[in-house]
Amino acid sequence: MPINATVITTDEWGAKPPRVPSFELTTARYVVVHHTDSQNPPKDSSKRTKDGAMAFARAIQNDHFKRGWSDSGHNFLNTTGGFVLEGRTGTVDAIKHGNCVRSAHAAQDPGRLPKGNESPGIENEGNFMSFPMGDTQWASLVSLCAELCTALNVLPANIRGHREFSSTDCPGDWLFGQLPRLRQDAATKLGIEISPAEAFGAARLQEVAFGEFGPHVMALQRRLLGSGFSPGAIDGIFGENTREAVISFQRDHNLKVTGRVDKLTRQALGL
Ligand SMILES: [Zn+2]
Incomplete structure (x- = not known):
């Protein structure tokens, strides 16, 4: 080695x-x-x-x-x-x-x-x-x-x-x-x-959801903000504000509204 x-x-x-x-x-x-x-x-x-x-x-x-x-x-x-x-x-x-x-x-x-x-x-x-x-x-x-x-x-x-x-x-x-x-x-x-x-560390996850931490959440927050849906602080923590931003994004893009970042939501966000 x-x-x-x-x-x-x-x-x-x-x-x-x-x-x-x-x-x-x-x-x-x-x-x-x-x-x-x-x-x-x-x-x-x-x-x-x-x-x-x-x-x-x-x-x-x-x-x-x-x-x-x-x-x-x-x-x-x-x-x-x-x-x-x-x-x-x-x-x-x-x-x-x-x-x-x-x-x-x-x-x-x-x-x-x-x-x-x-x-x-x-x-x-x-x-x-x-x-x-x-x-x-x-x-x-x-x-x-x-x-x-x-x-x-x-x-x-x-x-x-x-x-x-x-x-x-x-x-x-x-x-x-x-x-x-x-x-x-x-x-x-x-x-x-x-x-x-x-x-951004998202590979391991099928879904990103409330309570998660990490660079993949920070990447998600940046994409939400860039799409016009503010998740609050870009802190890598999937809290209530991030969940609200995901819900708004899903509504706006005619996706199933779950507040969780599933595969289709991730694709729509370009992640
Ligand atoms: Zn340490």
Whole structure:
């Protein structure tokens, strides 16, 4: 696997042994993107160096031990210098065999996507609520996502953000808004074409409906607004205003009025 060539393993960065003998092997459904919610350059913890990246990985593991966890909660750390480090022990070995290890980065909250902890979680150093990620870190994120998609047989459309699984603002508004570009860039790296709908993460869904979160909902909201039906804030949350806008759109286009975005409604919206 090419992933071995680019990842600094737990042995290399001096991880402490986990508090359990091993972690359950899992089948990944997604690649889950996070931010560490820590300082951005020039005050970033790793200072864009390899030594700094390894020290940051050790600090995070210590922090996760203090929370009572059995090891680092994430599977990978991608630092501001573009260094990628293994998180939870055993991750790289598992991925070589097409599996992941059960981790602790994406708790399952009600009404959100399931099985985040069975999928690899990438912590990106920084706080990306409004701060844009630098080119070096972005390039290493794209490469890692592409490698994980190949190794774990995950479609680029299923590169997701932490907030789709848990009640959190992680990976930050800016980075969450960049997920369509991340999917597109990963797909380009893999030499595969994805449709705009897939880039927006809609491929998995037959219907989009009240209560859903994610870039696919943001794409829907933009299309509604562009068609003259305001869904309120373009926030990626399918709430009451989005539902009202879908109903108005369906009425206007002589579609069955359900408030849910079924296949015909999606086609009429151009999604
Ligand atoms: Zn997160």
